[in-house]
Amino acid sequence: MERFVILALVGLAAQLVDGSLGMGYGLTSTTLLLSAGIAPAIASASVHMAEVVTTAASGVSHMRFGNVDKQMAKRLIIPGSIGAFSGATFLSHLTGDYVRLYVSIFLFALGLYILARFLFLKDARKQEHKKLTNRFYLPLGFVAGFFDASGGGGWGPIATPALLSQKGVEARKVIGTVSVSEFAVASSATIGFMISLGVGNINWLWAGAIMLGGVIAAPIAAWIVKSLPTRILAVIVSGMLIFTNVRSILSYTTIDHTIHNVIYTAIVIIWIYIVFHVAQKERKLKVETLELSIEKSRETS
Numbered sequence: 001m002e003r004f005v006i007l008a009l010v011g012l013a014a015q016l017v018d019g020s021l022g023m024g025y026g027l028t029s030t031t032l033l034l035s036a037g038i039a040p041a042i043a044s045a046s047v048h049m050a051e052v053v054t055t056a057a058s059g060v061s062h063m064r065f066g067n068v069d070k071q072m073a074k075r076l077i078i079p080g081s082i083g084a085f086s087g088a089t090f091l092s093h094l095t096g097d098y099v100r101l102y103v104s105i106f107l108f109a110l111g112l113y114i115l116a117r118f119l120f121l122k123d124a125r126k127q128e129h130k131k132l133t134n135r136f137y138l139p140l141g142f143v144a145g146f147f148d149a150s151g152g153g154g155w156g157p158i159a160t161p162a163l164l165s166q167k168g169v170e171a172r173k174v175i176g177t178v179s180v181s182e183f184a185v186a187s188s189a190t191i192g193f194m195i196s197l198g199v200g201n202i203n204w205l206w207a208g209a210i211m212l213g214g215v216i217a218a219p220i221a222a223w224i225v226k227s228l229p230t231r232i233l234a235v236i237v238s239g240m241l242i243f244t245n246v247r248s249i250l251s252y253t254t255i256d257h258t259i260h261n262v263i264y265t266a267i268v269i270i271w272i273y274i275v276f277h278v279a280q281k282e283r284k285l286k287v288e289t290l291e292l293s294i295e296k297s298r299e300t301s
Contacts, residue, residue, distance in 0.1 A: 004205065004208075004209045005209075006209075007206055007209035007210050007213070008209045008210070008212045008213040009213055010029060010210060010213065011029065011050065011054070011209060011210035011211060011212060011213025011214045011217075012213030012214065012216055012217045013213070013217075014029050014210070014213070014214065014217075015054055015058065015213065015214035015215075015216075015217035015218055015221060016217045016220060016221050016224075025047075025051060025054065025153070025156070025214065026044075026047055026048070026051065026148060026152055026153025026154065026155070026156075029047045029050070029153075029210050030043050030044055030047050030152030030153050033046060033047065033203075033206065038203070040091060040152060041091050041092050041193070041196075041197060041201075042197070042201055042202070042203065043152060044088070044091060044149060044150075044151075044152040044189075044193070045088070045189075045190070045193035045194075045197055045201065045202050046202050046203040046204075046206050046207045046210075047152060047153070047207070047210065048088070048149065048186045048189040048190045048193065049190050049193075049202050049204075049207040049211075050207040050208070050210040050211035050214060051182065051183075051186035051190075051214075052183065052186045052187050052190055053211045053214070053215060054210075054211055054214030054215055054218060055179065055180075055182040055183040055185075055186050056183050057214065057215045057218035057219075058179045058180075058182075058214075058218040058221065058222065059179055059180035059182070059183050060218075061218045061219040061221070061222035061223075062175075062176035062177075062179050062180055062222045063176070063180065064222070065176070065222045065223065066176075067172045067173060067175065067176025067177075067179075067222060068173065068176040068177050068180050069173045069174075069176075069177045072132075072137075072163075072173075072177045073177045073180050073181045075132075075134065075137040075141070076137055076140070076141045076159065076177070076178075076181040077141070077181050077184040077185075078141070079137065079138045079139070079140070079141030079142040079145065080141035080142070080144060080145035080148075080155065080159075080181055080182075080184060080185045080188075081145060081184045081185060081187070081188035082141075082142060082145065082188070083141060083142035083143060083144065083145025083146035083147075083148075083149075083185075084145035084146065084148055084149045084155075084185045084186070084188040084189040084192065085145075085149070085188045085189065085191065085192040086142075086145075086146055086149075086192070087145060087146035087147060087148060087149030087150035087151075087189065087192070088149040088150070088188075088189045088190075088191075088192025088193045088196060089192050089195075089196050090146070090149075090150050091149060091150040091151075092192075092193065092196030092197050093196070101248070101249065101252050104245040104248035104249050105245070105249060107157055107158070107161065107241050107244075107245045108241065108242060108245040108246060108249065110161045110162070110165065110241065111161060111237075111238045111239070111240075111241030111242040111245065112238070112242065113165060114161055114164050114165055114234055114237065114238040114241070115234075115235060115238035115239070115242070115274075117165070117234075118231050118234040118235060118238070118278075119235070119274070119278070132166060136166075140158070140159060140162050140163075141159070141181075143158060144158035144159040144162075144185075145185050145188070145189075148185055148189065149185075149188075149189035149192065149193075155178070155181075155182050155185050156178055156179075156182070157241065157244075159178045159181075160174060160175060160178050160237060161237065161238070161241060163177075163178070164234060164237065171231075171233040171234050171237070172233065175233065175237075176222070179222075229282045231278055231281075231282060232275065232278055232279055232282060235274055235275055235278050236275060239267075239271040239274070239275070242267060242271075243264070243267050243268065243271065246263065246264070246267060247260075247264070250263070
């Protein structure tokens, strides 16, 4: 019972991160199961089983708050589902540990790009929306779905920053859309694992605990996305990408753990400073906009 409660709390925390940032549920939950000695394929299968329900709850919540671009979701679902099924089949026969290193390097670089873009391009939110075609969606969906299933998490970390890096996109729409389409991805991965591993190899108790926590957190996370400004969300997403993937990259090195901790601490301090700095600028901008609106209403009256 104690383990069930702990896993439920982990599922709640993971869904708060995933639902509000568009990434993190699979990575957080899978890491916990791997630390308990569960085989990568079994851990990923159990998490994806839980995600079938949590992503459904998250998707409904995001749709109710208007955080979803339906056309974007439709274009991501099919390639994402095919990639997830392929990734589940791949992981069932081969662990993808070293594949994560290359993905982590890519995501780290993408996190730096998103951070720089939203910090230094003052007119980022005013840029004309760039119409994306299937040449962009098909490989993105397949690759994100494949690594999500084979790496125990990756749909959000790959799809969210890739979409955020495009001109004129709205952060809350990207996060909501990625969360909605993840239901199809999790379902396809689960089917792939069931066929390759067998239903009996999925830890139903652990999946149920993580699932319960995720369902409770889903509407809270969707409200967070609705309420936070675009630039703050983007900074938080990029910071999480940088921190998470630095840890992954360093785990493949022989650098002393003391230096690891110094690097982690420095990243967290800088990240917190940037978030507060951006929050203050957003608050100032909101006040200026309100004052300008009041002044215009007085002039017209």
